Amino acid sequence: MNHDTILHSLIADNLVSDPESARGRLLREAARLFRDKGYERTTVRDLAAAVGIQSGSLFHHFRTKEEILKAVMVETIRLNTAVMQAAMDAADTNREKLRALISAELESINGQTGEAMAVLVFEWRSLSEPSQAEVLKLRDIYESLWLEVLTALKEEGALVADPFVVRRMLTGALSWTVTWYRPERGGLSQEGLTDQVMAMLGLSKADSR
Amino acid sequence: MNHDTILHSLIADNLVSDPESARGRLLREAARLFRDKGYERTTVRDLAAAVGIQSGSLFHHFRTKEEILKAVMVETIRLNTAVMQAAMDAADTNREKLRALISAELESINGQTGEAMAVLVFEWRSLSEPSQAEVLKLRDIYESLWLEVLTALKEEGALVADPFVVRRMLTGALSWTVTWYRPERGGLSQEGLTDQVMAMLGLSKADSR
DNA sequence: TTACAAACCAAGCGCTTGCTTGGTATGGTC
DNA sequence: GACCATACCAAGCAAGCGCTTGGTTTGTAA
Structure with a gap:
């Protein structure tokens, strides 16, 4: 199960929008703008201009500006939960599973679609409370993946x-790595960074205590 | 050198505002509002109401709204650099110095005046670029304290x-702990949390490798 | 008592914001 | 060819924004 396979399966189930569709393109541009300027500083006119339509036309696709933010977050967390699950399943030992999770999270926030993940982390406060509750439910599933592996490592x-x-x-x-x-710019590769995190936790391959 | 002594010495040098003064009270309320609602969502009317004056009167004390954000950040980083320096000087070994830094940073972000520190971390983007450059200089001093100790520990x-x-x-x-x-609410004390961080780094007292 | 600056108020200006409205292309279906 | 839903435009409204203005109160010191 690679990244693209997972994506297309989610699209088929209508859980995330096709990046090729009008909605998908808007959400991607929105994620980029929200990350770069912040949700509040991004106007509906900015969003509309980014996809080449009039600002009023946005409201044919979304009822409110906040609904756009929510959609970015919901779809991002759905995709990432699936990706993380797959990365974890592919690993054997708990140590490798943790490494896979760390690597996948670094990729999800620093990779090509990282804008959306950064929005999920840093624009949380801009979401209304009802929407927060909704996204929180999805996040709990995501977090349980981590706790499962970490608890097993503790027991070991x-x-x-x-x-x-x-x-x-x-x-x-x-998530702070995004800053x-x-x-x-050269320097540390994403795998190298993952190694550093594992080393920091005293969980390098060579490091058995 | 305890926290209050440091604070008063900085006030005497006009490097931070007296919390009792009008300016100091405004900055404290501003920090609280900026952390709770974010800089953009906080209006000058909110700020004025928090200290019981008219919104226009704010501009007698600060030229722009952004100047308030900048003042919060500058004074916070000045105070915290001094506090961290003192905490470090009081420790003997490098391991204890690091522990002192971690403990102090946790205190500065989760303690009574933590609002301002949270603003410094999470509202960075709302600062104009010239102001960012100014604050960045101060932050570099702060960061060098950490790097000094961490480099020594690496060499050890x-x-x-x-x-x-x-x-x-x-x-x-x-900084994420603030979330x-x-x-x-009971549970982990701030010292306990510091212990957890040290344990995570494999630098507990009992843990010598 | 006078003089004067600092601190504040009451009112509102000019602009931007999210969003609404009424109407117009476009493409597919029977 | 009639019908209709989808996608969009052009224009603008009401509200809220940061900030300004002219004038008043308050504290201080000669």
């Missing part, structure tokens, strides 16, 4: 700290 | 990963 004795705390720390640390990590 | 062999990467990861992890860590 490979992890000293509390799984719940470690996951929260990793959430912050990994400083620039792989295209 | 106590740290495996790259100091620069570790600092970035810690920045994300520690989930609620010490007042």
Whole structure:
């Protein structure tokens, strides 16, 4: 199950929009703008211009501006949960499963579609409370993947700290990479960065204690 | 050198505003509002109402709304650099110095004046580019404290990963605690949380490798 | 008592915002 | 060829925004 296969299966189930469709293109541009300028600083006129229509025409596709933000978040979390699940299933040991999760999360936030993931993390407050509750449910599924693996590692004795705390720390640390990590400028590769995170946790391959 | 001594010395040097003064009170309320609602969602009318004056009167104290954000950030980073420096100086070993830094940063973001620190982290994008450059200079001093200790630990062999990467990861992890860590609801104390972070890095007292 | 600056109010200006409205192409279906 | 839903445009409305203005109160010091 590679990334594209997962994407198309979700599109078929109507769980995420086809990036080729009008809706999909708008959501992608919206994610980019929301990440670059923030939700509040992005106007409906900005959004419309990005896809080449009039600002009023946006409201044929979405009832409100906030609905666009919500759609970006919901579709992003759906896609990423599926991708993470697949990455985890493909790994054998718990240590490898964790590595797969870290690598996948780094990819999802720093990769090509990373705009949407950054929006999910940093624009949370701009979502109305009812919408937050909705997205929160989806996020719980996503988080349970992590806790499962971290708890297993703790039981193995490979992890000293509390799984719940470690996951929260990793959430912050990994999402923060979007503010400083620039792989295209040379230096550390994404795999290299994953290694660094594993090393930081004392979970490198060579490192058995 | 305790926290209050440092604060008063900075006030005397006119580097931060007295929290009792009109300006100081405004900045504190601004920090709280900016953290809770975000800079863009906070109106000058909100700010004025929080200190009990008319919205127009704000502009007697600050030329623009953005100047208020900048002042919050500049004063916060000045205070915290001084506090961190003192915490570090009071520690003996490098391991203890790092622990002091982590503990101090957790305190600065989750403690009583944590609003301002959260603003510094999460409202960065709302600052104009010239102001960003100004604050960035101050932040570099702050960051050099961390890198100094982390590099020393690496040379000691106590740290495996790259100091620069570790600092970035810690920045994300520690600042993210503001979104989930609620010490007042019982559970983990701030010292306990510091222990967890040290354990995660494989730098607990008992843990010598 | 006078003088004066700092702190504030009451009113509102000019502009941008999210969103609405009435109407017009476009493409597929019977 | 009539019908109709989908996708869009052109224009603009009501509300809220940051900020300005002219004038008043308050505190301080000679």
